[in-house]
Structure formats: structure tokens, C-alpha cells
Amino acid sequence: MTGRERPIAADTPRDVSVALSGRLGAFALDVAFEARAQGVTALFGPSGSGKTSVLRAVAGLQRLDGRVRIGGETWQDGTRFVPPHRRALGYVFQEASLFPHISVSANIDYGAKRTGGVDPAARSEIVDLLGIEPLLPRAPARLSGGERQRVALARAILSRPRILLMDEPLSALGAEAKNEILPYLERLHASLSIPILYVSHDLAEVERLADGIVVLRNGRVAAAGALEPTLRAAGLRQGRGAAAVLTARVAAFDVGDALAEIDLFGQPLFVAGSSPGDVGAARRVRIEASDVSLSRQAPAPSTILNALRAEIVRVEETTAAEALVTLRPLGAPDGATILARITRRSARRFAFQPGERVFAQVKTMSLATQRAGETGAKDLGVATGPDLGYPSSP
Numbered sequence: 001m002t003g004r005e006r007p008i009a010a011d012t013p014r015d016v017s018v019a020l021s022g023r024l025g026a027f028a029l030d031v032a033f034e035a036r037a038q039g040v041t042a043l044f045g046p047s048g049s050g051k052t053s054v055l056r057a058v059a060g061l062q063r064l065d066g067r068v069r070i071g072g073e074t075w076q077d078g079t080r081f082v083p084p085h086r087r088a089l090g091y092v093f094q095e096a097s098l099f100p101h102i103s104v105s106a107n108i109d110y111g112a113k114r115t116g117g118v119d120p121a122a123r124s125e126i127v128d129l130l131g132i133e134p135l136l137p138r139a140p141a142r143l144s145g146g147e148r149q150r151v152a153l154a155r156a157i158l159s160r161p162r163i164l165l166m167d168e169p170l171s172a173l174g175a176e177a178k179n180e181i182l183p184y185l186e187r188l189h190a191s192l193s194i195p196i197l198y199v200s201h202d203l204a205e206v207e208r209l210a211d212g213i214v215v216l217r218n219g220r221v222a223a224a225g226a227l228e229p230t231l232r233a234a235g236l237r238q239g240r241g242a243a244a245v246l247t248a249r250v251a252a253f254d255v256g257d258a259l260a261e262i263d264l265f266g267q268p269l270f271v272a273g274s275s276p277g278d279v280g281a282a283r284r285v286r287i288e289a290s291d292v293s294l295s296r297q298a299p300a301p302s303t304i305l306n307a308l309r310a311e312i313v314r315v316e317e318t319t320a321a322e323a324l325v326t327l328r329p330l331g332a333p334d335g336a337t338i339l340a341r342i343t344r345r346s347a348r349r350f351a352f353q354p355g356e357r358v359f360a361q362v363k364t365m366s367l368a369t370q371r372a373g374e375t376g377a378k379d380l381g382v383a384t385g386p387d388l389g390y391p392s393s394p
């Protein structure tokens, strides 16, 4: 797709409209997309696909032809070009560039002072949200990488931007610092009423944070829209990492077993790694296709707690050995689907047909959240996050 706009969600007001084209040396960029007025839109793509260039152009730091409209304000079109310092935006880079000679406290007030003064209520809310109260008197040199990023975020937000631009804010951090900062980003995402454009080449990060996604390849938009259907359309939901992300509410929490019961379209789904305070909150549940098995009969009692009733949507033989089954949990709206990655042998033996009802078993422990400091493929099992109106599946 080139230069053609695809709305992220047709029925919701969208407040970010970008259409940019031009050359950067030998590199040709031609992108157009729209994003919602609130929530995280990921700019996702391989290295060199143009993500940072798009972000810089939105900020006015990179001059390209086209249009940038944010929250009803036009920053660039055929006739005008608002210079970068007049654009109300917060920019968070890979490495936080804090002023070294002043305290954290003075750093976070810097942006706000430039834009008309510090609002004490907003300040204390953001300080609390990002957990930086104990850091306020410190010098930036005495912060860890993750702490620096949280301070940079606070500074950006307190400058009262119309949009937050984040360029791989976690990529310079180790796994431990990443795990430490992600929950803060999730809380931020739930509380901020401005759009966030979030550059990343890390799919797991995008799945955890983004509502919408613009997939870039070679300076063009390969696919754009709500997270789940777009990942699928872009062919990013196949193979080893195939997974589905659904948003649902926590219905109950069993303190004795430390298990949360998620209400997945009327069916219970048990997950670990939650807390009693999550009851009533929306959770983002990532179900990896390799952790889902299928059976026609109600499964015999086993150690697997989750057996979702689901309807087969389609079966695709993806490789010589594998098949990917798309399923709609009963009670789920059309298009809200999960995936099961099974052997081709099983797919042929069972010959599942579209419309047929089956039981999809999902291991609870495969859905567990990871504590800070641990590493592994399952770290993004369950992530708190609001349902900001993007369908969690198409």
C-alpha cells in the first residue's frame, strides 16, 4: 500500500492524521496513516523501514512533503510548516537526555515551565504514576537506565503535549530494566488522554502496549489498523511466535491459589500473575498458539484448568509439519479469535470443519505474568491495559 490512508477504527474519532513522503538520501519514504485520539499506536517494522524518520517528521525535525494533523491542529500541510519548537509534543528517545547539572525534580519541571508553569496536581499524579517520588532529589547521573526513562517520560508528559512520541524507549535497557518499566508504561497508557506514537521493532512489546499498529516496510505502510487483525493481515501471526491478544475483565481473584479468573466473553479463563486489586480491571491476555490444544470431547480432568468452548473458524496448513487453527471462543463477537498451533498430522486426523465446536485447552501457567528480573518467552502472558475501544480482535 502506498500513500493510501487506512483508518484504524472507522467508527471512532481519530485525531492523528499523517501523510508524508520524500527522499532521505537513497531512501524513499511514502506513508499515510491515521490514529486514535487516545491510546498507543505502534510504528512497527524492521530496522531501516523508516520508523524513526516518520516520528522525526511528525515532530518537524525531518522535513518531508505532506500533512501532519494532531488533535485538530495542523502542523504541516501544503502551505504551512510549524517549526519543531512550536509543536506541543513530548519526545522520548532510546536514551533519556536529562540535564546532568540539575536534580530529577528540576528536570521534570523544565518542560512544564516552558509551557506556562507547573500544575501541582498533574505533577503529583504523574510522579505517582511513574513511581519517581524517591528519585526527585537525585542527580540524573545516579539513576539506572529504567529510572532515567521514567523521569524522561514524566518530563515529556508534564510539558502538556498534544501527542507523545516514543522512539524505542526500552531498546537501550536490559531485560530486567525492561520488565521493571513496562508496568509503568501500561499504567500511563491507561491514564493518558493523548495519543502516543510508539516506535518499536519488538513484537512482544507492541503486543503488550499497543492498541493500533502501523506496519512499515521499506518506507511504506504494509498494513495499518487495530492491533490483532493487522498483525494477522501483515503475516505476523504465523510460525513460532503466533499468538492472539484479547482484552477482558478480571471477574474474581482466588487469594488462596493466587489465581485470577478472567471473564472471556462469558467463559472463565484462569491466569496467574495477577493480584486481588485487579478485580474489575481490564486485562490484556496473550494466548500463544503453541499453548493451545484442541479436542472434540470435553477434556477428561487434567492439570490444565482452562477448557474454552470455541468454534472453528478456519484451519490452515502453514508448513509441512504444522497447521494453524483459528477459533472463536463461544460468546465472543465475530472476529475475536484465538489461535492453536497444532501438527499437520493432528489437523488431518481430526479434519476440523469451520463452524464445528471444540474445546480449546490452554495451560494456565503459559498465561502467567513474569516478575521483574525473570526472563523468558512467557513474560508477556498477561498485561494490564484498558480497552480503549480498539477491537482486541477484528
Ligand SMILES: Nc1ncnc2c1ncn2[C@@H]1O[C@H](COP(=O)(O)OP(=O)(O)OP(=O)(O)O)[C@@H](O)[C@H]1O
Pocket: 024, 025, 026, 027, 045, 046, 047, 048, 049, 050, 051, 052, 053, 054, 201
Ligand atoms: N537524514 C538522512 N539522510 C540520508 N538517509 C537517511 C536519513 N535519515 C534516515 N535515512 C535512511 O532512511 C532509512 C530509514 O531510517 P530510519 O532511521 O527511519 O529507520 P528505522 O525503521 O527507524 O530503523 P531502526 O529501527 O534501525 O532505527 C535508513 O536507510 C536510513 O539510513
